[in-house]
Amino acid sequence: KKLASLLALVLLLAGATPALAAIAYEKLPATARQFITAHFADTRLSYAKVDSEWWDTTYEVVFIDGRKVEFARDGSWREVSCKYAEVPAGIIPPAIRDYVAS
Secondary structure: OHHHHHHHHHHHHHHHOOEEEEEOHHHOOHHHHHHHHHHOOOOOEEEEEEEEOOOOEEEEEEEOOOOEEEEOOOOOEEEEEOOOOOOOHHHOOHHHHHHHHO
16 A cells, blocks of 8 residues: 555656757747737847646747746746846836936
């Protein structure tokens, strides 16, 4: 009985791990592709991947210059990381842009 319980637990945990897979740019949601075209048109794409879990799906796009964008299932952006490059001005809320400018 303990062995069966242990086996069931291992199978449950194995099924709960996220599935990461590289995908083609064309497989990203249309909203995500539009965001990339509008704000990162000058940067080449390194790779895109999808993270599929039971309860959520996210997309991550990494550019050659190290910038990263994470998208929700519907293609809306969640997070932009620009450690070594400038954040596109178009995605910064006006209140923050004005505060930094002053």
